[in-house]
Amino acid sequence: MVIGAWLLLVAACAALLSSRFEPSGGLEALLPMEHRQLADEPLLLLQIRDESGAADPSELLLETAAILAEQLGEQRVPIAAPAGEAAAWFDAHALFLVEDAALIEIGKRLADDAVSDAIETLRARMSSPLFGVSGDEPRRDPLGLHDPLDDRAGRFASTRGPGSSSITAAGDLLASDGTALLVQLRTTRARPAVMEDVRLAVGDRPIDARWVGPANLEDSANTMVGDLGLRMLATALAGIAVVLASALRRVRATLVILVCLAGAAVCAAVLLAKIDAWGLAVVILWLGFACEGALQLQRISARGWPAAAVLATALVPLWLSPYPAWQYWSWAWVVLVAVAMVTLRVVLPAVHARVGGAVSWEGRGFSWRPMPTLASVLGLAILIAGVVSVSSLRYRGADRVGLGEYGASGGQRRLVEEFFDPTNMVRAHSTGTDEATALERAAADARVLSAMIPTEAVRVDSPGLWVARAVDLERRRTALTALEVPARLEHLRATLEAKGFRPDAFGEFLRGAAINDGAPTSAAMLAGPLGPWLRRYLVAGNPPRFRAFVQLAADPDNAVPQLRDDDGSPIALFGPAVAARSDRASFADWLGIYVLCQLWIGALVIWLATRSLAVALSAAFSTLVAQCAVLASMALLEVPVGPAMLPALLLVGASATIAAGRACRAIDLGRPLFATGIIVTSLCQVAAGVALLGSGVPMWRGLGLVIVLGATAASGIGLFVAPGVCRVLRRVSGGDNPEPANTPDQSSP
Amino acid sequence: MIHRRSTLFGLVGLLGLAASPRLARADELDEKRLSNRLELWANFAKRTRNLVVRLTTTRETSLLREPLVVTGTLLFEVPGTLVLRDDGLGGSTTIIDAAGLQIVPNRPDAPGTTIDRARAPAAAWLGDRLRAAFAPGEGLALVADSRTEVPRGRQRLDLSPPRDSTTRKFVRSLSLHLDPVTGAVIEILIAEAQGDRMRIQLADHRQNVPEPDIRALMAEVEALQSAR
Numbered sequence: 004m005v006i007g008a009w010l011l012l013v014a015a016c017a018a019l020l021s022s023r024f025e026p027s028g029g030l031e032a033l034l035p036m037e038h039r040q041l042a043d044e045p046l047l048l049l050q051i052r053d054e055s056g057a058a059d060p061s062e063l064l065l066e067t068a069a070i071l072a073e074q075l076g077e078q079r080v081p082i083a084a085p086a087g088e089a090a091a092w093f094d095a096h097a098l099f100l101v102e103d104a105a106l107i108e109i110g111k112r113l114a115d116d117a118v119s120d121a122i123e124t125l126r127a128r129m130s131s132p133l134f135g136v137s138g139d140e141p142r143r144d145p146l147g148l149h150d151p152l153d154d155r156a157g158r159f160a161s162t163r164g165p166g167s168s169s170i171t172a173a174g175d176l177l178a179s180d181g182t183a184l185l186v187q188l189r190t191t192r193a194r195p196a197v198m199e200d201v202r203l204a205v206g207d208r209p210i211d212a213r214w215v216g217p218a219n220l221e222d223s224a225n226t227m228v229g230d231l232g233l234r235m236l237a238t239a240l241a242g243i244a245v246v247l248a249s250a251l252r253r254v255r256a257t258l259v260i261l262v263c264l265a266g267a268a269v270c271a272a273v274l275l276a277k278i279d280a281w282g283l284a285v286v287i288l289w290l291g292f293a294c295e296g297a298l299q300l301q302r303i304s305a306r307g308w309p310a311a312a313v314l315a316t317a318l319v320p321l322w323l324s325p326y327p328a329w330q331y332w333s334w335a336w337v338v339l340v341a342v343a344m345v346t347l348r349v350v351l352p353a354v355h356a357r358v359g360g361a362v363s364w365e366g367r368g369f370s371w372r373p374m375p376t377l378a379s380v381l382g383l384a385i386l387i388a389g390v391v392s393v394s395s396l397r398y399r400g401a402d403r404v405g406l407g408e409y410g411a412s413g414g415q416r417r418l419v420e421e422f423f424d425p426t427n428m429v430r431a432h433s434t435g436t437d438e439a440t441a442l443e444r445a446a447a448d449a450r451v452l453s454a455m456i457p458t459e460a461v462r463v464d465s466p467g468l469w470v471a472r473a474v475d476l477e478r479r480r481t482a483l484t485a486l487e488v489p490a491r492l493e494h495l496r497a498t499l500e501a502k503g504f505r506p507d508a509f510g511e512f513l514r515g516a517a518i519n520d521g522a523p524t525s526a527a528m529l530a531g532p533l534g535p536w537l538r539r540y541l542v543a544g545n546p547p548r549f550r551a552f553v554q555l556a557a558d559p560d561n562a563v564p565q566l567r568d569d570d571g572s573p574i575a576l577f578g579p580a581v582a583a584r585s586d587r588a589s590f591a592d593w594l595g596i597y598v599l600c601q602l603w604i605g606a607l608v609i610w611l612a613t614r615s616l617a618v619a620l621s622a623a624f625s626t627l628v629a630q631c632a633v634l635a636s637m638a639l640l641e642v643p644v645g646p647a648m649l650p651a652l653l654l655v656g657a658s659a660t661i662a663a664g665r666a667c668r669a670i671d672l673g674r675p676l677f678a679t680g681i682i683v684t685s686l687c688q689v690a691a692g693v694a695l696l697g698s699g700v701p702m703w704r705g706l707g708l709v710i711v712l713g714a715t716a717a718s719g720i721g722l723f724v725a726p727g728v729c730r731v732l733r734r735v736s737g738g739d740n741p742e743p744a745n746t747p748d749q750s751s752p
Numbered sequence: 753m754i755h756r757r758s759t760l761f762g763l764v765g766l767l768g769l770a771a772s773p774r775l776a777r778a779d780e781l782d783e784k785r786l787s788n789r790l791e792l793w794a795n796f797a798k799r800t801r802n803l804v805v806r807l808t809t810t811r812e813t814s815l816l817r818e819p820l821v822v823t824g825t826l827l828f829e830v831p832g833t834l835v836l837r838d839d840g841l842g843g844s845t846t847i848i849d850a851a852g853l854q855i856v857p858n859r860p861d862a863p864g865t866t867i868d869r870a871r872a873p874a875a876a877w878l879g880d881r882l883r884a885a886f887a888p889g890e891g892l893a894l895v896a897d898s899r900t901e902v903p904r905g906r907q908r909l910d911l912s913p914p915r916d917s918t919t920r921k922f923v924r925s926l927s928l929h930l931d932p933v934t935g936a937v938i939e940i941l942i943a944e945a946q947g948d949r950m951r952i953q954l955a956d957h958r959q960n961v962p963e964p965d966i967r968a969l970m971a972e973v974e975a976l977q978s979a980r
Contacts, residue, residue: 059915120862123842127857128865130809130822130838131846132882132952134855135944136874136922137867141815169918179918508815 028224029279032328033401038582040217061181081174082187094515096523242690291691293343304612317657320600378727389631392638399643400583405701429578442525465551621729629659655713662721688714790891795935874922
C-alpha cells in the first residue's frame with residue numbers, strides 16, 4: 004500500500020512537473036534585491052559581421068540605430084547625452100560649471116595680451132600638418148577656456164564615452180573601431196519580444212544584435228541550467244550508483260535506492276517549482292547527502308533521528324545571511340531532507356519488504372577504539388592550519404559568478420573591453436519634491452561622488468554635474484561680471500579680424516562665452532534639448548529621484564566608499580560591486596557566526612540524542628576541524644572563498660557531525676562500527692561533488708571541489724578525531740559515563 | 753524547343769566565367785601599379801640617410817579669409833626623425849619621431865603642444881605615414897595600416913585610413929606626388945575630414961648632406977624644444 008501510494012504520488016508529481024517546472028538563471032540570486040542590476044534596462048550590442056565588408060561600418064550602425072530608435076520609441080533611452088546637445092550645453096555654460104580656481108585661470112586667458120598671444124599661436128600652429136588631427140577644436144574654443152572642464156580626472160566624464168568608446172549624435176556608444184554600437188533600452192517587455200522588434204529594425208543588414216551585460220548573463224545562466232541540469236543529475240545518480248554498487252555488491256539494493264532517490268527528486272522538483280543555477284547545485288548535493296538515509300548505518304539515538312536532524316538543519320544558519328538564495332535554501336533544504344528521509348525511511352523499507360535487497364552491515368563492522376593522542380594532535384594541527392590559512396584565502400564576491408563558456412560570448416567581452424564592466428557600475432539616488440529639486444539635489448550629490456575620482460571611482464555619470472547649484476549661481480554671476488566678458492570677447496573678435504581669421508567661424512564659441520543663454524539650472528536642463536536624455540537617470544514616482552551611475556575602480560580590495568552629502572547625511576550606493584565589497588568586509592565574521600550556529604545546533608541535537616555532553620562537544624569539535632581542513636585545502640589549492648561556498652562548508656560540517664556522533668556512539672555502546680558505511684556515505688557525497696566539479700562551470704566547480712575535499716575529510720575526522728577527543732573530555736571532566744552497552748535498538752541497521 | 757530557364761542560367765554562367773578573369777586581372781593590375789609606384793618611390797628613399805628640402809605649405813581652411821601660405825624647411829634623419837620647420841617667428845616647427853608628435857611655435861614665449869598618440873590616433877596615423885614617406889625602405893611601412901590607390905597616368909600614391917578606423921573622422925586621404933624621374937616626394941596633399949586641405953610642396957631636395965650640416969640644423973630644433 005505504501006509503495007502504491009508512493010508510486011501514485013511520484014506519477015502525479017511527474018505529471019505536474021512538466022507543466023510547472025521552469026529553469027531560471029538566478030545569477031544575481033546571492034545579491035540583495037537593492038543591489039541587483041536593473042532588470043528593466045537591458046543593453047543591446049549591434050555588431051557588424053566580420054564577413055560583411057561594409058565600406059563604412061559606423062555609418063551602417065548609426066543608420067540602423069536610428070531605425071531602431073524609431074521602432075522602439077520610448078523603450079530606447081540615450082545611454083549618454085547626445086554629442087551635439089552636450090557640446091552645445093557645455094559651450095553655453097562652461098563658465099558657470101568650472102571650479103572657482105579655474106575661473107581665475109580663465110580670467111587670465113581673457114586678458115587682451117593673452118588673447119593676442121593665443122590667436123598668434125593658433126595661426127602659427129595652423130601651418131603644421133598635424134594641426135587638424137591633434138584633437139583640438141579651435142572653432143569651439145580658440146582660447147582654451149574649456150581646458151578646466153576637460154579634466155583628466157573625469158569629473159565631466161559623462162561628456163565622453165566610457166572606455167575607448169565615443170558618444171554618437173543620438174546618445175548611443177560607438178566602439179573605437181566603429182564596428183559595434185551599444186544601445187540602452189528601458190522596457191519591462193519580455194526580451195524575446197523586444198529582440199523581435201530589434202531584428203525587424205536591423206532587417207537584412209549585415210549586423211548581429213545581441214543582449215550584453217546582466218541580461219545576457221542571466222539568459223546564459225538560464226540556458227546553462229536547461230542544458231546541463233539533467234546531465235548533472237544523471238551524472239550524480241550514476242556516480243552514486245557506482246559507489247553503492249561497489250560497496251554493497253548487490254544490484255537490487257542499489258537499484259532500489261536509486262529509484263527511491265529519483266522519486267524523491269521528482270517530488271522535490273514539484274515542491275521547488277522553479278530552480279536556478281544555485282538551486283540546481285543544492286539539489287545535486289542533496290542527492291549525495293540524502294544517500295546516508297538509505298544506508299541504515301549505526302544510529303546515534305534509539306530512533307535514529309539525530310543524523311537526519313543534523314543534516315536537515317545544516318543550512319539553517321544561512322537564514323541569518325544577507326544572501327536571498329541561501330536564505331531560501333536555509334528552509335527549502337529542510338523540506339528537501341524531509342522528503343528524502345520520508346522516502347528512504349518509509350518507502351524504501353516497504354520496497355525492501357516486497358522485493359528484497361535490504362542493506363545489511365551484519366558482520367562488516369569492527370570494534371573501534373578511541374585514540375586520544377592522535378585525535379588531539381591531528382585536531383589541533385588542522386585547527387591551526389585552518390586558522391592560519393583563513394588570512395590567505397582569496398574572497399570572491401557574489402558579483403562575480405563564473406559561467407565558463409556560457410558567459411564568454413564575444414559581445415560580453417567586447418562590452419567589458421571597449422565600453423565598461425557593468426559589475427563595477429553602481430548607483431546613487433538623489434530625491435526631491437519634484438524633478439527640478441531632485442536634479443538640484445543630484446547636482447550637490449554628484450560633486451561629492453566625483454570627489455572619489457580617481458582613487459575609488461573612474462567615472463561619474465550624473466546629469467547633476469551639468470547643473471550649477473543655486474547657491475553657487477549668484478556668486479558665479481558676480482565673478483563673471485567682474486571679468487567683463489562681453490568686452491573681452493569684443494577684443495577677441497577684433498584680434499581675429501586683424502590676424503586674417505573669419506570671426507564667424509568661431510561663432511559657436513563667441514555665442515557660448517557671451518553667457519546670453521542663461522545659467523545651467525536644473526529647470527533649464529529639464530526644459531532644454533537634453534531633457535530626453537534625462538529619462539535614463541530619472542526614476543519617476545513620488546517623490547521623483549535622479550540616479551547617478553558611478554563606475555568604481557576595478558580593484559575589489561577597495562572598501563565601499565563612505566560618502567556624506569552637504570547636510571551630513573550618508574549617500575548610499577547600490578550595485579553588485581557595493582554588495583560584494585560590503586560583504587567582503589564582514590564575510591570572515593559572518594562565516595564564524597554561521598559555523599558557530601551550526602556547531603551549536605549540531606551539538607544540541609547530538610546531546611539531545613545521547614545525553615552526553617562529551618559526545619556533543621567532540622562532535623562539534625570534529626565539525627570545526629573538518630571545516631578548518633576544508634579552508635586549509637582551499638588556501639593550498641587557491642580556491643577562492645565567498646558566499647557561493649557557504650552551503651558546501653556547512654554541509655561538510657554536518658557530515659563531520661554525523662560521522663563523529665556515529666563513531667562516538669558505537670564506541671560508547673561497545674558495538675561494532677560500520678566504518679565502510681560511513682565511508683560509502685562520504686563517497687556518495689563525493690559523487691555529488693564530482694558531478695558539480697565535472698560540469699566545467701566555474702560557479703559549480705568550486706562548490707564541487709569543496710564538497711569532494713570536505714566529504715573525504717569529514718568521515719576521516721569523524722572516525723579518528725571525535726572518539727579520541729570524547730575520551731579526553733571525559734578524562735578531564737571525570738564524568739559523563741557512556742550508557743550501558745546493551746541499550747536496545749542501538750545496533751539496528 | 754529552347755528551354756528559357758536553362759538558356760538564362762547558361763548565359764549567366766558564361767558571363768560569370770568571362771568576368772572572373774577580368775576581375776582577377778584588374779586586381780593584378782592594381783597590384784602591379786602599386787608595386788611600380790613603390791619601386792619608383794624607393795629609388796629615391798632607399799638612399800636616404802638624411803634629407804633637407806625646402807617646403808611651401810598652403811592650408812586652405814574656413815577659419816581664415818585667405819589660404820595660409822608658409823615657407824620653411826623639411827629635415828629628415830634616419831631612422832625616423834622628421835621636422836617641418838617654418839621660416840620666421842610667426843610659424844611653427846612640427847617634430848615627428850619615435851618619441852612622439854609635437855607642434856612647437858617658433859616664437860620663444862608661446863607654449864608647445866605635445867600630441868598624445870593614444871588620444872589622437874589620427875595624428876599618430878598621419879605622423880607615421882609622413883615619417884615613412886621619407887624613410888628608406890621598400891614601402892611596407894608607408895602603406896601599412898592604410899588603403900592605397902594608385903591613379904593611372906600620374907606619379908601619385910594615395911593613402912587612406914582603414915575603413916573601420918576612427919582616423920577617418922579626421923583624415924580623408926594623404927596623397928604623395930613623386931618626381932617621375934628620381935622618385936622623390938615633391939608634393940604632399942592632406943585632405944582632412946572637416947574640409948581643410950593642406951598642400952606641402954617640396955623643392956630643392958638635398959639628400960645625404962654632410963653630417964655637420966644636418967647636426968647643426970637638428971641642434972636648432974633641439975634648442976627650440978629645450979627652450980619650452
